[in-house]
Amino acid sequence: MDIPLDWIRALQGGALIGLSASLLLGLNGRVMGISGIVGGLLAPSAGDVAWRALFVAGLVGGGLIALAAMPGAFSAGSASLGMVLLAGLLVGVGTRIGKGCTSGHGVCGISRFSPRSVAATLTFIGTGALTVLLTGGGAR
Amino acid sequence: MTPRARERAQGVVALLSGVLFGLGLAVAGMTRAEKVIGFLNFFRGWDPSLMFVMGGAIAVHAVAWRLLQGRPSPLLSARFLVPTRRDLDARLLLGAAIFGVGWGLGGFCPGPAIASLPTAAPAAVAFVLAMLAGSYATGRLDPVLTRALKRP
Numbered sequence: 526m527d528i529p530l531d532w533i534r535a536l537q538g539g540a541l542i543g544l545s546a547s548l549l550l551g552l553n554g555r556v557m558g559i560s561g562i563v564g565g566l567l568a569p570s571a572g573d574v575a576w577r578a579l580f581v582a583g584l585v586g587g588g589l590i591a592l593a594a595m596p597g598a599f600s601a602g603s604a605s606l607g608m609v610l611l612a613g614l615l616v617g618v619g620t621r622i623g624k625g626c627t628s629g630h631g632v633c634g635i636s637r638f639s640p641r642s643v644a645a646t647l648t649f650i651g652t653g654a655l656t657v658l659l660t661g662g663g664a665r
Numbered sequence: 666m667t668p669r670a671r672e673r674a675q676g677v678v679a680l681l682s683g684v685l686f687g688l689g690l691a692v693a694g695m696t697r698a699e700k701v702i703g704f705l706n707f708f709r710g711w712d713p714s715l716m717f718v719m720g721g722a723i724a725v726h727a728v729a730w731r732l733l734q735g736r737p738s739p740l741l742s743a744r745f746l747v748p749t750r751r752d753l754d755a756r757l758l759l760g761a762a763i764f765g766v767g768w769g770l771g772g773f774c775p776g777p778a779i780a781s782l783p784t785a786a787p788a789a790v791a792f793v794l795a796m797l798a799g800s801y802a803t804g805r806l807d808p809v810l811t812r813a814l815k816r817p
Contacts, residue, residue: 535714538691542722543729549679576675579679585687592691612771613767615763619760621800622759626775630761632726645761662706
């Protein structure tokens with residue numbers, strides 16, 4: 526049986542994400558949840574800023590390296606600018622209320638068998654799928 | 666290790682972790698918005714590959730978590746700062762539901778959107794700015810709303 530290349534890339538990329546989360550947790554004792562890491566920068570408290578800023582800088586740096594090595598790995602979709610702004614706003618509001626996103630709940634929380642993260646992940650995949658269904662396979 | 670050296674080492678770890686995360690997202694295909702939307706499109710031509718992103722990440726991280734359980738503290742800090750709540754509440758599900766709608770509309774979640782900033786694509790930049798605004802505003806309004814809801 527031939528395994529599609531996309532699946533292999535997904536597994537490889539996923540393993541890198543798991544490694545990155547494991548480094549942050551095993552060495553620094555922190556959960557690699559992006560919305561939480563960024564959220565802490567928006568309401569900074571003393572002594573808790575540098576590592577967050579460095580993580581975000583690394584994330585942008587990783588994106589830059591990836592862009593140089595494989596420019597085809599990026600595309601921003603076909604949604605209109607207004608739709609993108611609405612999407613970003615909802616993601617910001619929702620991840621703050623629900624205390625996590627795909628990384629914090631979907632990867633880190635599920636890895637710890639947290640019932641909260643399992644429920645949150647099923648919920649955001651569910652409403653995401655429903656949204657794509659209602660917009661007919663992608664918002665314009 | 667002096668506290669100062671420890672703090673510096675933590676910074677290096679955070680930076681490295683961010684780089685690996687960004688690379689992983691790009692390799693996995695998470696930085697292609699239409700691929701993410703294809704994954705969420707269960708009812709028409711579903712693209713299952715992003716399931717393997719979570720699968721790969723969880724496989725690695727679950728083992729790491731298991732190995733870390735026997736340790737009293739992380740290598741570079743005093744304790745593990747990990748959420749311990751296990752109960753479900755309406756806030757959690759409401760927030761996750763709102764996040765999912767935004768994810769489905771834009772095809773971006775927070776990590777891939779930030780990793781896409783170097784492309785300077787207007788959609789990625791606009792998404793991140795709106796996301797920061799939404800998170801900031803909710804953080805400011807939240808205590809007010811919580812107080813209002815608690816009032817009998």
